[in-house]
Amino acid sequence: MFRIVPLELNTHFAEGTVNAFLAIGDSVTLIDTGNPGKHSYQQLNSKLHTHGVTLKDIDQIVLTHIHIDHAGAIPYLQEETDLPIYVHAQAKGSINAGIEEYERVQSFFHQFLTSCGADPLNHIFARPFREEKWRNITYIRDGAVIPLGGQEFQVVHVPGHSQSDILLWNKDTGDTFAGDHLLKAFSVNAFIEPPDLIVENRPRPLLQYRNSLGKVSLLPLKMIYPGHGEAFSDHVSLIKARLLEQEKRCEQILGILADGGKCIYEICRKMYPRLQGNTVFLGLSQIQGHLDLLEEREQVRFEEQDSVVIYRSTL
Secondary structure, eight states, X not given: OOEXXXXXEEOSSTTOEEEEEEEESSSEEEEOOOOSSHHHHHHHHHHHHHTTOOGGGOOEEEOSOOOHHHHTTHHHHTTTOOOOEEEEGGGTTTTTOOHHHHHHHHHHHHHHHHHHTOOHHHHSOOOOOOOOOOOSEEEEOTTOEEEETTEEEEEEEOXXXXXXXXXXXXXXXXXXXXXXSSOXXXXXXXXXXXXXXXXXXXXXXXXXXXXXXXXXXXXXXXXXXXXXXXXXXXXXXXXXXXXXXXXXXXXXXXHHHTTSOEEHHHHHHHXXXXXXXXXHHHHHHHHHHHHHHHHHTTSEEEEEETTEEEEEEOO
């Protein structure tokens, strides 16, 4: 008999907890792994044992995306097992990346924060380079079908929150593992990311996210198992609410720009005055995404002044 078992794990991020899942049936699949660190890995193991599952029982790991709170335990798991890992092909450039790629990414974020008018030394998520060597990886794409616990789930690529985001959907039951694409407890941040090596311009994640939401709104999903918070249904109403929230943020930004041009950091201080230190990046990323949307609608324009980008309303 097929069943889905949530594994709620602690995280030091603002969300408080993150969900991994077991899909148990003819076989056992682990969806996401929780945070890095020995303590988090021990908690994952403890949760598995609570449900009568050991690492030897698991046949594969599927990652909804490679953010650290969802894929952080992979190195610890691979110290004990050689389970196959399934992840979207968009993650290929980041997994097992060397020091050169690490430095390229850090340089991008340093430049992004500078262009926002923020201080890269105070407002960046500074993670030291740590070499990882994941093994037995299979890169999957949109439309692929993967057996989870013996049931067939279709892969739906939903870039926006990250470039590697996928949603896993069972056509027969409507059961869906949504990762961080759909969360009921709070709105999803479409994070700014560097471009691929072969692409000149960075992705526009909020525009991608809106496209992904439109794509998912057409699917007959039923019970949705998210990366944070409790399972829920009626994803169409949630998507409508999230799109409305984005429109309200756009209106707020236009209101702030009504009295003259401002850099993204200045907009951030008005919209999110409580953000401090490296959490400022969350606000900058959120605002840049909405400015991308407003720029596409020709409601704002920008210019560069001494490496800082200034946005102005065109209305």
